[in-house]
Amino acid sequence: MKPRQPLSMSRSQTKDPKSVTIIPGLNIQWPWSELLLSGKKTVETRSYAIPEKYLQRKLAIIETPGPRGKRDAGIVEARVIGTITFSRCFRYASEREWLNDFERHSVSPSDSIFAYTPGKEKWGWLVVDCERFEQPMPAPKRRGIVFATECIVR
Numbered sequence: 001m002k003p004r005q006p007l008s009m010s011r012s013q014t015k016d017p018k019s020v021t022i023i024p025g026l027n028i029q030w031p032w033s034e035l036l037l038s039g040k041k042t043v044e045t046r047s048y049a050i051p052e053k054y055l056q057r058k059l060a061i062i063e064t065p066g067p068r069g070k071r072d073a074g075i076v077e078a079r080v081i082g083t084i085t086f087s088r089c090f091r092y093a094s095e096r097e098w099l100n101d102f103e104r105h106s107v108s109p110s111d112s113i114f115a116y117t118p119g120k121e122k123w124g125w126l127v128v129d130c131e132r133f134e135q136p137m138p139a140p141k142r143r144g145i146v147f148a149t150e151c152i153v154r
Contacts, residue, residue: 025060025080025143025151030069032114033061035106037082037132043104044125045114050089051147058083058129060151062139078139080151087128091121098122 028036028044035041061082065075092098098116099109105124107114116122133154140148 020152020154022150022152023058023060023083024054025062025140025148026054026084027062027064027078027143027146027148028084029064029066030073030075032106033063033081036061036084036127037130039130041104041106042127043101044084044086044127045098045105045107046123046125047121049091049123050086050125054147055086055088056128058085060148060153061130062143062148062151063136064139078143079136080133080139080153081136082130082132083153084127084131085129086125089123089125091123092116 032041032044036044060080061084062078063069063075063081064078065073069075092101095116095118098105101124102109109115137153140151142148142150
């Protein structure tokens with residue numbers, strides 16, 4: 001099988017608005033996607049470390065509606081709204097450490113889905129760069145629960 005060649009350079013490297021590139025993507029529910037792109041959220045939290053292959057690599061932000069996005073923002077389907085790059089990740093050693101980092105991760109301790117859960121690991125993924133697209137693009141049809149391997153971005 002022949003290795004796939006990139007379709008073109010990224011938008012930041014060329015002036016052609018029709019040029020595209022293929023990059024991996026990360027599913028992020030609204031409102032976290034908006035908080036990341038606005039710069040108010042600088043640490044994404046998950047229950048696992050980011051796979052090393054995604055560190056220092058531009059990822060498409062696949063904004064998924066989740067229950068809040070459907071209800072509060074009218075988002076009905078997943079869409080690619082920008083890119084994000086993570087520089088490193090770290091494990092929170094305790095709930096206190098996680099609580100003290102609220103200014104960076106923006107997750108309320110009362111959030112029943114995403115808050116720190118005693119006895120379970122909680123990881124922070126440090127954001128080094130985010131870029132919002134002028135217009136959302138369709139999310140890839142084939143994607144996993146967390147990552148997509150091929151997102152087309154302009």
